[in-house]
Amino acid sequence: MSCGCKISGDSGHSCGTKSGSGCESVNTCGNSYKLSVFDWLSNINNPAMSQTDFVEVRFKNDRKFFYKNVNNLPLHMGSVITVESSPGHDIGVVSLTGELVKIQMKKKFVTEDNPLKIYRLANQKDIEVWQESRTKEEPVKIQARKIAYGLNIDMKITDVEYQGDGGKVTFYYTSDTRVDFRQLIKEFAGTFRTKIDMKQIGYRQEAAKIGGIGSCGRELCCSTWLTDFRSVNTNAARYQQLSINPQKLAGQCGKLKCCLNYELDSYLDALSDFPPSSSTIDTVNGKAFCIKIDVFKKKMWFAYVERSMAWYDLDVVDVKKMIAQNKNGEKSSPLEDIKVHDIPVRSVDLIQENTIDRFERKNKNSGKNSNRKKPNNNSQRPNQNPDNKAAANQPEKKPNNSERNQENQNKPSQNQQNQNKPAQNQKPQTDQPQNQQPKKFKKKFPPKRDDNA
Known part of the structure; x- marks a missing residue:
């Protein structure tokens, strides 16, 4: 079983409780349920000897009520208890104890006359019936919408909540007009075989029950902490110099956003120093x-x-x-x-957000690795020297017949000298023409020279 921190009351929760008395760390779960209250008086000792007998109990979504602990049970936040209901009993989770309950009762105008009672801590059988009823709520809601659509009733069934013992089911609906659901209740009673209770809610209460994420990126205020819904007028947007755009000013409920009233007083104080806009x-x-x-x-x-x-x-x-x-x-x-002449201030882009090439990789060690990247021409071409470069640029002269005969006569003496030299001083001779460059994708070999010619 679980402490019921989740909305649906299932057991998959991080609190990890396995007992009906709840978990000690349920108050550290954060906003694990709608309209959670932080007990800031939990670490303060009560100066009065008598403590309050009332506790705040929460049910599905944002439904809460106050019950009296007549049997003096050891209750704390997260305890799963069985409380009085009409008819039968209901299962809820303790959400607040101590002196802070009196402040919440005063805020919600709840008196201590004829209070509802707490029967006992929920046992294993109560928890099983409670969770079984929770699993039937979603298919019942879909089937109820089909029945209402078949009867041509202009209403929207928003939420369905079963009582803890399964003896009653409550349908929350929204509608712009008055609904005659006498025939609808007969169809619901014959289909679901239980007591039917119909409750009409507003569009803001519907958004509070369903929940969601607002345009600000946070959870809706109505489902986390806001309980009193004040009327929002379009004048609030005009005072704040906002464009009257229904798509931007409307919230999840389709009405004007409640947050338009948050800063309205500050704007009104600032506008008191301004002349009228019609001046x-x-x-x-x-x-x-x-x-x-x-x-x-x-x-x-x-x-x-x-x-x-x-x-x-x-x-x-x-x-x-x-x-x-x-x-x-x-x-x-x-x-x-x-007219006020504004002096333009030159902004400095420290984090380089406006530069186009900020995502490109720049070579920071270009100066250090420049010697490594450049090839060594002396190692690749051992016979090349500045004299050879100058000779390569000059046009090649064709030898005459007398020069060829003289060259052939001197050649044997040169070969004999090369044989007498040690092998270390010998250098490879390249007879390739200097100005001849190979074509692309085709390699040409120089013609072999005949020494006996």
Whole structure:
């Protein structure tokens, strides 16, 4: 069995409890369930001798209620208990104990008159029936939607919750109009063979039950900590200089986002120093009207009536002075003279985000490894020297017949001299022509020389 930290109440949870009394580390699970409460009074000793008998018990999704511990059971956060219900009993998990329960009861306007009772710690049989009921909720919801669609009822069944003992099933639905579900309840009772309870909820409560990720990248506020849903008006977006775009201002529920009210007071305090956006200025060059406002920079953009395409940004202090001059019957100076000239600040890209070649690999050790990469021409060509290079550039002269005979006569004496030299001083002779270059993809061999010719 599990401590029930998960929404569905199954046993696959990191707490790893195997007892009905719950786990000691359930309060360190973080937001393991919706609308979790951090007990900041857990490490503080109660100065009063008497402790409260009420505990907060949570059920599926965001449903919570307060029960009285009449039997003085040793309860702590994560204990799986059996509580009073109508009819039968229900299974829940203790989510909060101690003096902080009184503050939560006062916040939710729950009185201590005629409280519901805690029967006992849940045994093995109670846990098995509870988890078996949890597994039937999803197929029951799909089947209930089919029945409602067959009866042409304009409603959406959002969630289904079975009671811990399986004696009652609650259907949460949303609808824009009043629903006559008398025939629907008969169909549900005949199909599911249990007591049926229908509860209508709003679209914000639907988003709180289902949960999800908002446009900010975090979990929805309504499913984590927000309990009181205040009305959100489009004026909140106008005060914050936001574009009235329904796709951007709407949340998961289809209504305006609740977070529009979070910073509204700060914007209203900042806008109290601004003149009204409908104010006009009478200048020497003509009348000017306000186009837009920047709350953070404390600037207002004005444009002439005749030339509305040219905008001039002015400080709020200058605008107030110009309006005061108009009240005294004087025309203010033109907007071109009062316009704030912003000095462009040259930004330094320290992390090189704007450079195009920041992903390319640069050779940092180009100076060190330059000698290794360059081939050694002297080792590859041992007979090459500057004299040979100069001779290679000169055109080759063809020998005459007298020069050939003289060369043949001197050749035996040269061979005898080479035989008398030691083998170490001998160098390989290359008789290839110097100016002749091999063609690509074809290798040419020089013709063999006949010494006896």
